Amino acid sequence: MYFIANWKMYGDLKSLNSLNKVIKFTNTNKRKKIKLIYCPPYTLLQAFYKKIKKTRIFLGAQNCHYEISSGPFTGSISPQMLKRIGSSYVIIGHSENRSEGETDSQINKKIKSCIESGLKVIFCIGESSLQRGKKLTQKVLKKQILKGLLKVRFSNNILLAYEPIWSIGTGNVPKNYELNKNINFIKQILKNKHKMKNPKVLYGGSVNPKNVKNLASIEGIDGFLVGGASQNAKNFIDIVKKTII
Numbered sequence: 001m002y003f004i005a006n007w008k009m010y011g012d013l014k015s016l017n018s019l020n021k022v023i024k025f026t027n028t029n030k031r032k033k034i035k036l037i038y039c040p041p042y043t044l045l046q047a048f049y050k051k052i053k054k055t056r057i058f059l060g061a062q063n064c065h066y067e068i069s070s071g072p073f074t075g076s077i078s079p080q081m082l083k084r085i086g087s088s089y090v091i092i093g094h095s096e097n098r099s100e101g102e103t104d105s106q107i108n109k110k111i112k113s114c115i116e117s118g119l120k121v122i123f124c125i126g127e128s129s130l131q132r133g134k135k136l137t138q139k140v141l142k143k144q145i146l147k148g149l150l151k152v153r154f155s156n157n158i159l160l161a162y163e164p165i166w167s168i169g170t171g172n173v174p175k176n177y178e179l180n181k182n183i184n185f186i187k188q189i190l191k192n193k194h195k196m197k198n199p200k201v202l203y204g205g206s207v208n209p210k211n212v213k214n215l216a217s218i219e220g221i222d223g224f225l226v227g228g229a230s231q232n233a234k235n236f237i238d239i240v241k242k243t244i245i
């Protein structure tokens with residue numbers, strides 16, 4: 001099971017102290033099949049890496065530019081820059097970035113550059129509440145996957161994160177049958193169109209220590225992308241514990 005902490009635009013150097021508890025937790029649960037990935041803001045990546053490099057926690061970034069190495073792109077960070085400072089993963093296509101104008105074509109270019117740089121991609125997809133209301137969810141998911149992964153090779157370096165936009169930060173989560181149906185639908189596309197043998201699909205959207213046990217019981221879920229609740233070490237550890245114990 002994957003557990004990804006998306007800290008969004010939160011945190012400072014002091015927040016790194018909260019990692020001590022998480023490191024201790026991973027050290028005492030060495031034999032459990034869990035993978036913890038922290039995605040702090042860019043400003044904390046280097047300090048995070050120093051802290052976690054000898055631990056069982058992995059580092060990820062929250063986005064990057066599609067230009068693989070460097071260039072005249074003010075305010076941007078390239079995949080190679082992320083790789084060089086110790087990132088192993090990067091979130092691409094988060095709805096909070098899509099809502100600011102990030103297009104499927106940019107997402108596709110970013111995914112290709114990240115994979116070429118040796119980063120693993122956490123590729124986010126999800127429908128809006130309006131699209132869900134119009135019963136367009138699967139059409140939207142299929143379009144996002146096909147456009148985002150167009151001509152992408154080595155797709156085994158990609159984790160899909162299904163994050164319905166209406167569930168992010170709202171406290172609302174899909175019903176079990178709905179989530180199960182959509183996760184299976186995503187896996188079928190990845191198997192049929194992208195020849196992924198064993199696609200990994202995570203769920204993200206208002207996951208917390210109270211609802212995670214039920215969510216984890218849904219067949220097909222390979223882990224969770226956690227926003228708000230991941231900023232508190234105890235909550236994040238509880239999410240992991242309730243899933244695996």
Ligand code: PEP
Binds near residue numbers: 008168207
């Ligand atoms: C996210 O930002 O990816 C997310 C899932 O947020 P939250 O857990 O706060 O809904």
